[in-house]
Amino acid sequence: MCDNGQNAVAVSLSRRLGQAVRPRVLVVMGVSGCGKSTVAQLMAARMGWSVIEGDDLHPPANIARMSNGIPLTDADxxxxxxxxxxxxxxxxxxxxxxxxxxxxxxxAYRERISNGHADVCFVYLKGSKEDIAPRLRQRTGHFMPVGMLDSQFATLEEPDMHHEMVMTLDVNAPQAHLAEQACLHLDRLPD
Known part of the structure; x- marks a missing residue:
């Protein structure tokens, strides 16, 4: 359990998620460097769920493009x-x-991967370019260069809190706290 004395983490639940049953699949989303992998691993450990690193599913051509600072197209x-x-x-x-x-x-990407299923929820790690750029500069061993962050923000369409199954978390909180708060909110949903 999270210490209730800690600063509250900004957690916003979409109207649809607030009325839904507990999701069976979570998609941890956001721009590169926002902490998707870490938060997903922490949540999976707490919940006992399987986890897949989406970057591992990219075709080699996509990795090569991004490594060279070339933004992906929708076709890519x-x-x-x-x-x-x-x-x-x-x-x-x-x-x-x-x-x-x-x-x-x-x-459109979220609709494509969720296929409209109400038990698929997106966990959006929201932060500004100023919040995330320093993280990318410190990260090692990843194909995504810092220079690609602008293209990520240019592509980003933030989830619609009225029409999408989404939980929004503020990336400025510690990642362990984010994962714990997300799990606590999910635990409150009916089975």
């Missing part, structure tokens, strides 16, 4: 989004729960 992203959608579908068909990381920058 399509096979990657389809692989993520297939993983989500497999979990759902097997009655399993899981968490996948995926930038999910546009609403």
């Amino acid at each position: 992203r399509a096979p990657w989004l389809d692989r993520i959608a297939a993983e989500i579908l497999a979990w759902r068909e097997q009655g399993q729960c899981g968490i996948v990381t995926c930038s999910s920058l546009r609403r």
